Amino acid sequence: MSDFRKKCISCERVIGTFAAIPNPVAIEVAAAAGLDFLCIDAEHSQIDRELVENLVRAADVHRVPAMVRVPGHAPEWIQTVLDAGAAGVLVPRVSTAAQARAAVAATRYPPIGERGVGPGRASGYGYRIPDYLASANESLVLSIQIETAEGLANVDEIVAVEGVDVIFIGPGDLSVSINAMGPPGAEKLNAAIITIADAARKAGKAVGIFRPSADDVGRWAGVGITFFMLASDTMFLGASLAAGVAAAHNA
Ligand code: 3PY
Ligand code: MG
Secondary structure, three states: OOHHHHHHHOOOOEEEEEEOOOOHHHHHHHHOOOOOEEEEEOOOOOOOHHHHHHHHHHHHHOOOOEEEEOOOOOHHHHHHHHHOOOOEEEEOOOOOHHHHHHHHHHHOOOOOOOOOOOOOHHHHHHOOHHHHHHHHHHHOEEEEEEOOHHHHHOHHHHHOOOOOOEEEEOHHHHHHHOOOOOHHHHHHHHHHHHHHHHHHHHOOOEEEEEEOOOOOHHHHHOOOOOEEEEEEHHHHHHHHHHHHHHHHHHO
16 A cells, blocks of 8 residues: 555545646645645646646656546546556545545446556556556545535435545535635534534545645644645745735835
């Protein structure tokens, strides 16, 4: 089993960030920051299949596990990022147990799933197919996002799906979907997050969440969340640049 999956499923705290800048320079800078993992965001940034492989390659040089958030549920996307050598996938907008089962099927080789065998980068371009087949199912991390009202309603069935490693809460989409936006919606959103976290922990699954900053990581760790996606490279760039400019103006 990979060290990364071991940490995730044993609920050790792991801190990652979204890689949204479509250039390996940003991966190298982020990888030097002491992160436990990176998550290349192919859902909300302009990162396509070929670039995914080069970004994963850059993370590998620095020995930081790189997951990929795929744009949707298509098994073709899940397969291609895993063939590129991603350490796992984050599948957005999973709202039913059937969608969760489909994500498992796309991520795992038989007999657990239906992933196809190919001579991609992950298997040494074909030179290490038997070794890769023997280790991939237990080394790759599958995280699915619950971030819709439908997903919240179906949470107990979703978290029970075998083969899913981390239940990841997307507070942005969830807040829009359940009409709990901004400060007036905070109580409702927090209650929904706790419902999902409790259900996942009861089912023996690790729980993850996106946080725009580290300010409330301790609070969410208190409800059993251990997999934290801390902002993104673009957000860190913007926040520290803005702070630096403000400080220079005021110096
Ligand atoms: C959300 O907040 O909707 C997310 O997907 C964050 O990862
Ligand atoms: Mg989302």
